[in-house]
Amino acid sequence: xVPPLLxxxxxxxxxxxxxxxxxxxxxxxxxxxxxxxxxxxxxxxFLSPADHLSRASMALRGVRPTIEQLxxxxxDPTMLPLIVDGYLTSPEFGKTIRxxxxxxxxxxxxxxxxxxxxxxxxxxxxxxxMNDAVFEEPLALIEDIVMTDQPYxxxxxxxxxxxxxITAQVWxxxxxxxxxxxxxxxxxxxxAAAGILATSAMQHRWRSTGFNYNRxxxxxxxxxxxxxxxxxxDIQIDTxxxxxDPEVVANAVQANSSCAGCHQTLDPLASxxxxxxxxxxxxxxxxxxxxxxxxxxxxxxxxxxxxxxxFFGAEATGLGGLGxxxxxxxxxxxxxxxxxxxxxxxxxxxxxxxxxxARLRQAFVDAEYDAKTLAKEIVLSDEFRISHDxxxxxxxxxxxxxxxxxxxxxxxxxxxxxxxxxxxxxxxLRMPYGEANLLESDFIGFRVLAGGIDSFxxxxxxxxxNATSSLVAKTAxxxxxxxxVEHDLAAPAGERTLFVEAGVNVADDAKIKQQxxxxxxxxxxxxxxxxxxxxxETFAMYTDALxxxxxxxxxxxxxxxxxxxxxxxxxx
Numbered sequence: 263x264v265p266p267l268l269x270x271x272x273x274x275x276x277x278x279x280x281x282x283x284x285x286x287x288x289x290x291x292x293x294x295x296x297x298x299x300x301x302x303x304x305x306x307x308f309l310s311p312a313d314h315l316s317r318a319s320m321a322l323r324g325v326r327p328t329i330e331q332l333x334x335x336x337x338d339p340t341m342l343p344l345i346v347d348g349y350l351t352s353p354e355f356g357k358t359i360r361x362x363x364x365x366x367x368x369x370x371x372x373x374x375x376x377x378x379x380x381x382x383x384x385x386x387x388x389x390x391x392m393n394d395a396v397f398e399e400p401l402a403l404i405e406d407i408v409m410t411d412q413p414y415x416x417x418x419x420x421x422x423x424x425x426x427x428i429t430a431q432v433w434x435x436x437x438x439x440x441x442x443x444x445x446x447x448x449x450x451x452x453x454a455a456a457g458i459l460a461t462s463a464m465q466h467r468w469r470s471t472g473f474n475y476n477r478x479x480x481x482x483x484x485x486x487x488x489x490x491x492x493x494x495x496d497i498q499i500d501t502x503x504x505x506x507d508p509e510v511v512a513n514a515v516q517a518n519s520s521c522a523g524c525h526q527t528l529d530p531l532a533s534x535x536x537x538x539x540x541x542x543x544x545x546x547x548x549x550x551x552x553x554x555x556x557x558x559x560x561x562x563x564x565x566x567x568x569x570x571x572x573f574f575g576a577e578a579t580g581l582g583g584l585g586x587x588x589x590x591x592x593x594x595x596x597x598x599x600x601x602x603x604x605x606x607x608x609x610x611x612x613x614x615x616x617x618x619x620a621r622l623r624q625a626f627v628d629a630e631y632d633a634k635t636l637a638k639e640i641v642l643s644d645e646f647r648i649s650h651d652x653x654x655x656x657x658x659x660x661x662x663x664x665x666x667x668x669x670x671x672x673x674x675x676x677x678x679x680x681x682x683x684x685x686x687x688x689x690x691l692r693m694p695y696g697e698a699n700l701l702e703s704d705f706i707g708f709r710v711l712a713g714g715i716d717s718f719x720x721x722x723x724x725x726x727x728n729a730t731s732s733l734v735a736k737t738a739x740x741x742x743x744x745x746x747v748e749h750d751l752a753a754p755a756g757e758r759t760l761f762v763e764a765g766v767n768v769a770d771d772a773k774i775k776q777q778x779x780x781x782x783x784x785x786x787x788x789x790x791x792x793x794x795x796x797x798x799e800t801f802a803m804y805t806d807a808l809x810x811x812x813x814x815x816x817x818x819x820x821x822x823x824x825x826x827x828x829x830x831x832x833x834x
Contacts (some may be wrong), residue, residue, distance in 0.1 A: 308648045324354050326678070327784070351639060357673070359633070366601055371393070377392055390697065396429065396463055403461065408633040422447065422453035425445065426441065454585070460581060462554040477528055483588070527572075533569050539559070603645075615645065664834050713725065766815050778792070778821075800824075
């Protein structure tokens, strides 16, 4: 009988030791056994195959699966991995990759003091266009690497970047396609091949103040790519240090033990970044292109922080060497596995099961750092397909239902109804703001109010419904319902978006229930029959609305508002 405290790791180590004693194993040649699954408690309840597909589709793409896909998986659950493979090649998955990495890099900002002006040759560019062109660069690079099946390590070793027409004008890069198209490009200054580390967007977002000496930038690199946040270090702060005196600070980070504990590794990491200027004030820009790259300042560490460039005690030459050192660091793959798992399950970074992360990391590395493989491993795992836990004590920490992020809500509504909830504004960030989707904008939109982040003041999403997110959801649902009912009321049968089983003005109850069953499948991912209890409940809402208005288009609008803002629509 195995003692209850004897873990699988202990059992494995004892078995390995026994085999070594009898000459049956050689640790130098025998690969480690595959990591066993993290045992889930017997009180856990899993999703049905159709619900699992719906969750995978929303997590990977931000849109619901088609009815045909739901039926295929309901009939044969083994079809689910094949359908997921298709999701991983979709443009929507590329958008998800950008959103996932923005929660890590925090580069999508709409702050006036970080928005470059619309001066020659970019006269007439809106603030939205400018910010997208500048800050989407590292996210577009990561998307390109993932979607073209390059090793994920290329995000810190790639010898190119991405640019649209405005990006190219701002930084002086080449661009041959349509102005709005993102394409591969290079900086004209021969900076090192270091992927996102070499992008000016990263340097601009994580600007360095006069005496910070790139420490904030260095910590962002460590936090984002290695999951090592120096700000989380458990240290005792010496409050006697005069932080207003640069000379006192310079001495403290080397001689004061409470400071040196972090700075002896943080400062050498920061020393790689003196090849970039600390700040390029948008208010001082009067023409393009501009540059953050200052190779002549590479040795400034000698007189600034006085720490030779070093990667956690290991030598790495230049920015390119730093990127390769990060790619080779075991923490890089582990951090990627943890961040992907955290994002797709909406579980806190430090709350993701360590055993699950270890299994994901192993699959990730075995697949030669293929990010699509990592994403697939996550959405097909038992940990991902948990519906709920019947044990009340564990219910709050179980994955359970997941809330649609604002960007996912935007894509879901657009896919279901064809509606884009956007507007334009003449409000200025030293220029007209321009047009933006209200679920993807902070300056004139509702992304933060819907539970998202602005990457500057609000850096953690909210995965529960609150007053503001409920109001945003209902308002967006009302606008989408109004749009699709009016569209389908006028459109020929073959060109309708949602009303494919019955037209808006159809009075036959059987046809209406058939249409409602279709809506349940499209909006909720539920395969139900027209005579089911679920449809009967929605039909009652429709008939009540019809009795109140005597107008079938109004009744359908009310019904769709209720369905699109329902828990089953906003969560998955």
